[in-house]
Structures are given as C-alpha cells and as structure tokens.
Amino acid sequence: MNAALTVRPSTESASVTDTRPQTLPPPPPSGGAPLTHVETTGEAADRVGLTVGSSRHRLWTFPLVAVSFLVLACIAVFAVLPSDWVAEEYNARVDEMQPAPYARVPASAQPVTDRIAVGQIDDVAPQYPPEGDFYFVTITEPSQSILSWLVGRNDPAIQFLTEEAKYGFQTPQQRRTFALEQMRTSEQVAQFVALQRLGYDVELVLGDVLIQDMVCLVPSEDGLECLEWSPSDEVLDPGDRILEVDGEPIDGVEDLSRLLEGLEPGDTVPMLIERPGDGEIEVDVELTSSPEEPDRTIVGFYPFDTRRVELPFELDIDTGTIGGPSAGLAFTLTLIDELSEGELTGGGRVAVTGTIELDGSVGAIGGLRQKASAVAQTGVDLFIVPASQSDEDIEAARESGGDDLTIVPVATLDEALEVLAEYGGDPIPAVAG
Structure with missing residues (x-):
C-alpha cells in the first residue's frame, strides 16, 4: 500500500547558505528558578515537530505493512482458486443451482476483408476492393477464478456458465470438431448465397x-x-x-x-x-x-451438414481456428461488397453477426451481449444482428454495448442490405433476370 505524499510549495528560494536568523529561547530568570515553559519557534520548532511526528508514524508503519501483505496474499489466492467455489448458475433441466467454473466473455471484432482471398476472375467478373469493412465478432468461454468472479459478477457482458451450459453432453474434443465444421459450412453457404445474389451460377454439393x-x-x-x-x-x-x-x-x-x-x-x-x-x-x-x-x-x-459450394473461380475465406456458424451473414455481405460496384458500408465500418441460410434468412446466434461489448470496444458504432434473437437478448446487448452503439435487427439478407443503404451504403446492382 503506497502512502500519498503532499508537497507544499514554498515562497522562499533555496540556496546553499541559510540566511534566516536563529531564534533562541530567552535566558532563565535570575535566582535559578526552574524553567516551566519554553516556546520554540522557527527551525527549532520544525525539528521538534519532525521528531515527535516521525515517532508516531513509525507506530503505524507495521500494521499498515501487515495489512498490505495480507491484501496482496488474498488477491494471489483468489486469482488461483476456481470460481465454482463461490459461483453458481441455475440449470433449468434439473431445476437446481450448479457450480459455474466458466464464463462467456467478449473476445474481439475483426475485419472480414483481411481473411478473404479471391483468385483471378477478370475473365468472369471484375473485383471492387472496398474501402470500408465488415467486422465479424467472436466470444470465448474460459475458466474463471474467484477473483474474476468478484470483478465480473455484475458486468452485463459476462455470463458465468455451468459445465453443462458450456459443453452440453459433448466432450470438449467433440464440441471443438463441431464448431470448426459449423464455421466451414457457414463459409460455404455464405459463398453460395452471395454469389447467387450477384447472378453467378453456383451449386452446393454434399460433403463428408x-x-x-x-x-x-x-x-x-x-x-x-x-x-x-x-x-x-x-x-x-x-x-x-x-x-x-x-x-x-x-x-x-x-x-x-x-x-x-x-x-x-x-x-x-x-x-x-x-x-x-x-x-x-x-x-x-x-x-x-x-x-x-x-x-x-x-x-x-x-x-452434420457438410455441404460444399462449387464456384466458377477460386475463393477462400481463412477462418483459422475460429469455430461456429455466426459469421455467415458477415461473410455474405463482405463477398457481395468485394464483387460488386459501390460501397455497402458507405466506406465505414459495420459489425455483423448472424447465421446465413440458403434462402437468405438470418438465424440467431449465442453470446450476443458479449459480442455487443466487443464491438463497442473496437469503436464501431453500427451492429447488425439477427431479428430472431429474443427481446431479452437484444436488450442485454444494448446495455452491454452502451449508448454509442446502434444495434439493428434484421431477418434476411435483403433487410441487411436495406439497413446498410439507410446508413449511407450503396445499393448493389440489380441482377438481370
């Protein structure tokens, strides 16, 4: 624990030689009467006060140091002990409170354009690299400590999870396999929907x-x-x-x-x-x-749905180790923006979340409130989300995102394009029928 020191400004100029006169106590009265009162002023008084004060301060030093070490020790212990010692969440399936060792928290909002690589397609259709960016949003569900529970238990962007809420009835390995497959399928469906919307001849084939x-x-x-x-x-x-x-x-x-x-x-x-x-x-x-x-x-x-799209040119979306289907709409909009004239974003930044289906409908996702917080932290002020989310989800997302983030629900790809046009984006060219 650090004690704050207050430095008082002085009107005297400091020098090597002290030019202030000394003030001495008066001599004792004649007759050798005992001295009963001495008034000390000036520098002598400062020295007396310093001595008395220092002695009193030393008495407080030891308990303050002890308390400081105790606080630091508690913080270190709480940072190691798992949150399920104190955190519980309700499991409706079994109608009981259960330990909550995990939490769903914001991760990041990242531009999609950086992850898309389109092959040479000038002989098929020209490319129009956009100035603006669509952002897809991620969350994470790490283990938590008692310290993180104490810090985050009242944060609307943090949800503590039971073992079942995180993994369901799958093993961590199974859950990871499905999440990566969902991302690959979402990427493929997004390519199909985007290119079909732009008039390309594309086809989906069954996979593994x-x-x-x-x-x-x-x-x-x-x-x-x-x-x-x-x-x-x-x-x-x-x-x-x-x-x-x-x-x-x-x-x-x-x-x-x-x-x-x-x-x-x-x-x-x-x-x-x-x-x-x-x-x-x-x-x-x-x-x-x-x-x-x-x-x-x-x-x-x-x-599992493992369909793959057959394209008239090479196209790759690098999803890395990110899993889940929630980036489908963001992928779709980015591809349309890359392969059509104009700027769907109006040259700005727009965050998007939601699955995409073959008919262009937008599906609900998990972790909306955490994603809203991640978007707000990135500084993006428009967030397009699925209209199929519950009212409670959207309200919690608005609370997590704050007043500076505008959240707009959409049910289809066409509705998303209309929202972008309302916020300054360019419409895509009509497809000749």
Whole structure:
C-alpha cells in the first residue's frame, strides 16, 4: 500500500547558505528558578515537530505493512482458486443451482476483408476492393477464478456458465470438431448465397459424412433423457467421420444410403471411421430401423451438414481456428461488397453477426451481449444482428454495448442490405433476370 505524499510549495528560494536568523529561547530568570515553559519557534520548532511526528508514524508503519501483505496474499489466492467455489448458475433441466467454473466473455471484432482471398476472375467478373469493412465478432468461454468472479459478477457482458451450459453432453474434443465444421459450412453457404445474389451460377454439393448425434430409439416421457439408443451407439460417437462402408469409400450421405440398400435391421456392416484424437478405426456397426419409418434401415445417427459450394473461380475465406456458424451473414455481405460496384458500408465500418441460410434468412446466434461489448470496444458504432434473437437478448446487448452503439435487427439478407443503404451504403446492382 503506497502512502500519498503532499508537497507544499514554498515562497522562499533555496540556496546553499541559510540566511534566516536563529531564534533562541530567552535566558532563565535570575535566582535559578526552574524553567516551566519554553516556546520554540522557527527551525527549532520544525525539528521538534519532525521528531515527535516521525515517532508516531513509525507506530503505524507495521500494521499498515501487515495489512498490505495480507491484501496482496488474498488477491494471489483468489486469482488461483476456481470460481465454482463461490459461483453458481441455475440449470433449468434439473431445476437446481450448479457450480459455474466458466464464463462467456467478449473476445474481439475483426475485419472480414483481411481473411478473404479471391483468385483471378477478370475473365468472369471484375473485383471492387472496398474501402470500408465488415467486422465479424467472436466470444470465448474460459475458466474463471474467484477473483474474476468478484470483478465480473455484475458486468452485463459476462455470463458465468455451468459445465453443462458450456459443453452440453459433448466432450470438449467433440464440441471443438463441431464448431470448426459449423464455421466451414457457414463459409460455404455464405459463398453460395452471395454469389447467387450477384447472378453467378453456383451449386452446393454434399460433403463428408460426419456424425452429429446418435439416434434415440426410446426417449423418456418428458423428452429430457434417452432410455434406449440405436445399437450403433456402442461403436460410433458424435464427431466420427465415416470414410468407408464394407470396404467402399463414400463421398456423402447419398453414397451411404446406396450402400445400405438391401440390408435389414440387425445386420452388421464393417466401417472405417476417423475419430478425433484416435485417427482411423475399423468398427462393426449393427443396423436398426428408423423410429419415424420402421420399414427403413438406418445406421442410427444424424449427419452434420457438410455441404460444399462449387464456384466458377477460386475463393477462400481463412477462418483459422475460429469455430461456429455466426459469421455467415458477415461473410455474405463482405463477398457481395468485394464483387460488386459501390460501397455497402458507405466506406465505414459495420459489425455483423448472424447465421446465413440458403434462402437468405438470418438465424440467431449465442453470446450476443458479449459480442455487443466487443464491438463497442473496437469503436464501431453500427451492429447488425439477427431479428430472431429474443427481446431479452437484444436488450442485454444494448446495455452491454452502451449508448454509442446502434444495434439493428434484421431477418434476411435483403433487410441487411436495406439497413446498410439507410446508413449511407450503396445499393448493389440489380441482377438481370
């Protein structure tokens, strides 16, 4: 703990020689009477006061130092101890409070243009590098300490999370695999929607067979638990990628359906799968009947959407290690801006979040309040968000973003383009029909 020192300005000029006269006490009265009162003035008085004050200050030094070390020790301990010692959040599924060792917090708002690389397409259509930027926004969900809980528990941009709220019923590895696949799919759909909107001839094709979840054959009455999973659950896991069926490579779900023709529930099929962290594994999978269509034989899983777009030119969006589908609308708008005349942003900066679907609709995302805070910290003052977010989400985002951030909800790509035009952006050229 640092004590503040106050320096008083002096009207005297300092020099090497002190020119002030000394003031001495008067001599004692005759007769040798004892001295009962001495009035000390000037420099002598300063010295007496300094001596007495210093002695009194020394008495306070030790407890102040002890308290300072105690405070520092507490801060160090609180910075190490996990937040779930003190933090709890409500889990509606089980109707109880649970420890909250994680928190959803703002990460960053980054320009999309820096991540897009378009090949030479002058023979197909010209490029128009924009002056403005669209920003996509990220969040993170790190472990928390007691200290971070104390600091952030009342911050509207911070949400503490239980283990289930962060991971659901997936392992961290499975969650990571799905997040990266969601980002890749979002990137592909964004390319399809943007180029189709600009009049290009594009096509989506099916991709790898990636297991998103296993099929539940018998759910509980409340639908919250599965009483019986498909037999394939014994050897397959969410996150597995199916490479071969009965020795034949497969390129998509359609290939898998073709190879299952003629097989019956209860039959066993050898498969080669790729499992995150374990590599390639050979397994024997027992087939079953579809709960919705008893006459149809299935493996017993729900596939992940891994569609890919076929383009008339080379196009790459570098998403790095960022996962999730929420940058879809930002990618779509940036591609339209790159490949059409004018400035959709009006030459400025606009933050965007929301998934994008093949029909141009904009879907809800998670962590909106954290993203609003990240946008505000970047200094961007317009944030386009999905209209499908709840009223509570949008209100919390406005609180986190502050008064200087304008948040505008949109339901479709066309609505987003209209909002940009209202805020000074140029309209895109009409597509000839």
